[in-house]
Amino acid sequence: MTQRQNGRIANDGQRRISVLGSTGSVGTNTLDLISRERDKYDIVALTAHSNAALLAEQAKELRPQIAVIGDEEKASDLKDALNGSGIEIAAGRSALIDAASEPADWIMSAIVGAAGLEPTLSAVEQGATVALANKETLVCAGSFFNERLKEKGATLLPVDSEHNAIFQVFDFERPERVEKVILTASGGPFRTRDRATFETITPAEAVAHPNWSMGAKISVDSATMMNKGLELIEAYFLFPIEISQLDVLVHPQSVVHSMVEYVDGSVLAQLGSPDMRTPIGYALGWPDRVHTPSPKLDLADVGRLDFFAPDYDKFRCLWLARQALDQGGGAPAILNAANEIAVQAFLSEKLGFLDIVTIVEETLDAVEDWPLDSLPAIKALDAEARRCAQSLVDQHIQR
Ligand code: NAD
Numbered sequence: 001m002t003q004r005q006n007g008r009i010a011n012d013g014q015r016r017i018s019v020l021g022s023t024g025s026v027g028t029n030t031l032d033l034i035s036r037e038r039d040k041y042d043i044v045a046l047t048a049h050s051n052a053a054l055l056a057e058q059a060k061e062l063r064p065q066i067a068v069i070g071d072e073e074k075a076s077d078l079k080d081a082l083n084g085s086g087i088e089i090a091a092g093r094s095a096l097i098d099a100a101s102e103p104a105d106w107i108m109s110a111i112v113g114a115a116g117l118e119p120t121l122s123a124v125e126q127g128a129t130v131a132l133a134n135k136e137t138l139v140c141a142g143s144f145f146n147e148r149l150k151e152k153g154a155t156l157l158p159v160d161s162e163h164n165a166i167f168q169v170f171d172f173e174r175p176e177r178v179e180k181v182i183l184t185a186s187g188g189p190f191r192t193r194d195r196a197t198f199e200t201i202t203p204a205e206a207v208a209h210p211n212w213s214m215g216a217k218i219s220v221d222s223a224t225m226m227n228k229g230l231e232l233i234e235a236y237f238l239f240p241i242e243i244s245q246l247d248v249l250v251h252p253q254s255v256v257h258s259m260v261e262y263v264d265g266s267v268l269a270q271l272g273s274p275d276m277r278t279p280i281g282y283a284l285g286w287p288d289r290v291h292t293p294s295p296k297l298d299l300a301d302v303g304r305l306d307f308f309a310p311d312y313d314k315f316r317c318l319w320l321a322r323q324a325l326d327q328g329g330g331a332p333a334i335l336n337a338a339n340e341i342a343v344q345a346f347l348s349e350k351l352g353f354l355d356i357v358t359i360v361e362e363t364l365d366a367v368e369d370w371p372l373d374s375l376p377a378i379k380a381l382d383a384e385a386r387r388c389a390q391s392l393v394d395q396h397i398q399r
């Protein structure tokens with residue numbers, strides 16, 4: 001029997017699960033898998049930023065111990081919707097971080113952006129198994145995060161499809177036999193579009209990803225290919241490899257999710273339909289495998305698999321991210337913060353598509369780096385980079 005702090009008792013064998021960012025694309029896919037085998041899980045916490053209606057609906061169905069909304073202005077909507085349900089409700093940033101420290105066996109980290117860092121750290125601090133979708137956590141605090149992980153003996157399972165693929169085929173017993181880690185990239189919606197027309201790209205065009213259905217921010221990151229840049233940094237902190245061993249290969253069909261090349265010339269890959277429920281299901285079932293409703297891969301139907309080298313001139317964000325990884329220290333954190341500000345400004349139609357890379361580059365040039373050896377130091381650098389990027393955005397708007 002598993003006894004919980006609040007006295008509720010979970011049935012024998014049930015896993016206590018929390019989903020941070022339950023209303024997002026990864027969050028809803030996670031809940032979809034959980035609802036299919038509802039009896040196996042005891043839901044501890046569900047969290048969202050501002051979608052109180054969806055969070056309430058999820059809570060009514062899954063009966064978590066606690067439902068947390070980040071945006072305090074939405075607290076009363078959530079309270080009204082869950083009135084009389086017996087589900088505990090909390091609101092605000094610190095409640096969100098506290099929710100991640102509620103005892104759980106498995107915690108999905110699916111908040112978008114650096115906002116996910118502290119809740120994810122909080123999940124690590126309790127030594128839980130953390131399924132990590134929130135790549136920005138590793139980008140802005142990779143070394144510090146890994147230290148906390150080691151100290152707490154927490155388990156990290158990568159959910160990002162590329163890293164999940166690598167995790168499945170990486171020989172952790174013999175990392176010295178790995179020659180290369182090759183991340184595949186779809187190339188996004190503008191892979192074949194003439195760069196001369198990039199200036200006129202609208203947010204609607206940028207979020208229309210050809211293969212994956214995802215949240216707005218990661219969709220824009222895929223369109224600029226910053227997403228693959230963030231993923232290079234994520235891979236560096238997830239796997240025991242050198243930066244020089246990391247490669248990117250454009251693969252428009254998104255069937256080969258990534259590959260590991262060994263010293264003998266063997267290349268191992270993980271393949272599947274582009275459906276996040278496969279990597280999420282892998283993390284949920286690990287070390288076992290679970291059934292998922294993802295469409296089974298029909299290679300005869302796919303017919304052909306293409307691969308190209310990435311175009312770093314056309315997609316300069318990818319190049320900037322590589323540079324930031326090479327530079328190390330706080331550079332990835334500055335890159336990430338500036339990108340979040342620039343993407344938000346683009347989505348609210350205050351900036352053009354090509355301005356995103358300009359803001360990121362100018363912020364990287366302007367912000368002085370400092371050692372990221374504590375959470376306050378990480379938060380301060382993130383805040384400083386955001387302040388700088390925002391003032392650059394404001395200047396752009398005035399031009
Ligand atoms: P999304 O925008 O669809 O959902 C984000 C979730 O985070 C929502 O539940 C939202 O309420 C919550 N949130 C947003 N801002 C918040 C804040 N300030 N504080 C607390 N909660 C906040 O995003 P997504 O596409 O599900 O992506 C989530 C994360 O997973 C991102 O880091 C993304 O890079 C990564 N990821 C997503 C996919 C995908 O297929 N969507 C694939 C790989 C990796």
Ligand code: MG
Nearest residue numbers: 160161162231
């Ligand atoms: Mg990915």
